[in-house]
Amino acid sequence: MDEMKQVVLEYVRREYLEEDDDREVEVDTPLISGGIVDSFSMVSLKRFLEKKYGIQIPDADASPEAFDTVESIVVLVQRFGGK
Amino acid sequence: MVIGIGMDVISVARMKRELARPDGGFLDAVFTEAEITQCAGSAKELALRFAGKEAAAKALGTGISEGVSWDGIEVLQEASGSRRIVWHGGARLRAETIGARAAWLSCAADSELGVAYVVLEGWHDQDERGDNLFYDEHREIRRRTQAF
Numbered sequence: 001m002d003e004m005k006q007v008v009l010e011y012v013r014r015e016y017l018e019e020d021d022d023r024e025v026e027v028d029t030p031l032i033s034g035g036i037v038d039s040f041s042m043v044s045l046k047r048f049l050e051k052k053y054g055i056q057i058p059d060a061d062a063s064p065e066a067f068d069t070v071e072s073i074v075v076l077v078q079r080f081g082g083k
Numbered sequence: 084m085v086i087g088i089g090m091d092v093i094s095v096a097r098m099k100r101e102l103a104r105p106d107g108g109f110l111d112a113v114f115t116e117a118e119i120t121q122c123a124g125s126a127k128e129l130a131l132r133f134a135g136k137e138a139a140a141k142a143l144g145t146g147i148s149e150g151v152s153w154d155g156i157e158v159l160q161e162a163s164g165s166r167r168i169v170w171h172g173g174a175r176l177r178a179e180t181i182g183a184r185a186a187w188l189s190c191a192a193d194s195e196l197g198v199a200y201v202v203l204e205g206w207h208d209q210d211e212r213g214d215n216l217f218y219d220e221h222r223e224i225r226r227r228t229q230a231f
Contacts, residue, residue, distance in 0.1 A: 039137055039147055040093060044101060047108050059152040060173075 089141025130197030
């Protein structure tokens with residue numbers, strides 16, 4: 001689980017923080033309510049998770065709450081069989 | 084009576100970056116076949132339609148959640164060039180549940196931004212006491228309820 005958290009955390013930092021963005025993003029940082037990930041980014045993040053872990057996350061489960069922190073994302077991925 | 088509004092803006096450059104990703108899949112995850120055909124790969128047109136979907140989802144009061152999915156909000160272009168929203172699945176159900184009888188979409192794009200604004204018009208109005216009046220298609224009062 002810690003490895004998965006690290007993978008997701010690195011993806012979020014790499015993809016959604018601009019070079020001059022000095023915000024600290026950790027596993028419990030609010031991503032959506034914190035304005036780091038928006039609905040557009042959620043599409044690519046969901047696709048990244050599905051490809052990386054070979055799972056399908058139903059749209060109904062890809063809620064803003066489920067995507068709001070790296071921790072909640074990892075819980076979601078594991079719920080659908082990601083290891 | 085206006086029962087919902089929503090707006091959104093999307094960078095065309097951001098759409099271009101997403102389309103250029105080697106793993107692809109963004110188009111199919113967000114747009115319907117008809118939308119993809121109509122947009123013909125134009126990042127500007129896709130940005131505009133994405134903004135339209137997001138604006139409509141906001142007007143529904145849910146965003147893309149609670150059963151409202153990207154493909155449930157279809158932004159189609161008419162022969163006249165104007166665009167309209169077509170509801171499907173959970174988005175259609177949500178629109179019906181909140182009493183939306185029309186969705187008015189205004190959108191525009193230039194080389195940098197796609198912008199959309201959606202207003203939902205409801206079946207109901209309010210009388211002088213604040214009670215809600217629900218109309219049928221002939222504008223006859225169908226139902227009256229106390230104010231929300």
